[in-house]
Amino acid sequence: MARITEIRWHGRGGQGAKTAALLLAEAAAIAGKYVQGFPEYGPERMGAPVTSFNRISDQPISVHSSVSKPNIVVVLDPTLLSRPDVVDGLEAGAAIIVNSEQSVEEIRVKLNLENEDIRLYTVDASKIAKETIGRNIPNTPLMGALIRVTEILPYEEFMTQMKEQLESKFRHKPEVIEGNLAAIERAYREVLD
């Protein structure tokens, strides 16, 4: 693994790609990691393709450019898979996690990655989100899948931090906290490779 783990999130405006990057940065920072979490600002609108980024390291991070060669790509919306920028900059050994009900094999073909040394994972984060949170907000379950795949943080530690972050953000909506934690837990278990 590189000295800095670089992550790129692909979503559509409203799905929580930016929130995922910021939540992950907060959780990892409080757990003792050095972090960055930032969105790419364009003419964003509900439903338009958006990206956001993380850097996570055991050492201070001073680079302030965008991420061009991510170690991990997370795709929040399967309809984005036809866009070439989803696999941009992926090098051998990198990983891609896709929110999809389709199999790893089907997605590999769709992304044209049959002959590439790219680790591919799928999880039906939308289904999990609907069943646990009650809405199709796939960002938190995908964070569970990300923790499983990357081991950026130990699972227990990550859950403790997420619980704290969600509790401080949704003080008045306890049901949101429970639902999100359940979603993360399920995606952590259900992610397929």
Add this chain to the structure above:
Amino acid sequence: MAIADNLRGQKRAAMTGNEAVAYGMKQIEPDVVAAYPITPQTDIVEKFSSYVADGEVDTEFVTVESEHSAMSATVGAAAAGVRAMTATSSNGLAFMWEVVYIASGSRLPIVMPVVNRALSGPINIHCDHSDTMGTRDSGWIQLYSESAQEAYDNLIQAVRIAEHPDVRLPVMVMQDGFITSHGMENLNVLEDDLVKKFIGTFKSENPLLQVNKPTTFGPLDLQDFYFEHKRQQVEGMEHAKKVIVDIAKEYEELTGRQYSYFESYRLDDAEVAIVVLSSTAGTTKVVVDELREQGLKVGLLKPRVLRPFPAEEYADALKHLKAVAVMDRSETFSTNGGPVFSELRSAMFELEERPLMTNYIFGLGGRDIWTKDIKGVYEDLFEIAKTGQVKNKVNYLGVRD
């Protein structure tokens, strides 16, 4: 925003640059804040107004209808004798222009975070330094920040610098729009009471609201005294040089974090160096480390204080180099290079042996700057050092021809 445990008066936190500034403002707890939201500064105003609404600060928050009014209300409050702040970006700063000069000319110790953003037109919301470079000559002290940590630290020090009796001048604290303002990073924040103790209570020298001692602000000041008042402003700036260093030392004792006019990064034994402000300096550090591993003697100088301009100290830090590239994130349209280049190059004039100097304009309107671009600049510098020739005085980095 997330804050963890306490370690000797400081807390580990993760915040965006804007959150860090709003948090610092909460701890400073000015008597008056008058501000108007503008991208990418908006989060500062939003967050601070929620501190006001939640009763976490006892600040009079004035919701004005424009930046011109924001600075006017801030000037009014500061003249009345209280601690007053505002914050802005880009066209907001442009819109408050005439009052920006009134703040400094009236010697009001206002502190203003500015989130650097390109000026229109064409309209662009992303980072460059054209907004605050235009106000270099407005009589404000200017501090530039690389990260959320530096934006927070500079903000707290700015209060002391502005209000120092030998200075009494307003201070702008800059950070890069979106790149740091909207990027979440680690930082350490101080306990509230340590900030309060560090900044102390503001005591206005000649408050307007004194029945027994009537004072006038902003009167007509013609051929008889205007010149003397401007000369005194320069004195204030001259004093600021010492005050900035003294307060940095005090702040270092409190936090362990070191500040001065600029940061020298692996510069002492360097042969060639880049000079660049704010977030790009962080990216340059990565390149310096990489090239140093290959045995190349490269360094970086990151200006923090551009007003006042400590010319001798800058020249002294750079004089041993063979070649220097100044990277400017704004244009002057002089066709003779960017603003930081022009001033630094002039500062080197007295030296008997000067490094060869070249200028790179980069990142206008938020154009990303990559480590490979910066590596290319160091390659150019070694070529200049080898041949003794500067082929292009002004270069454009990352632009399509």
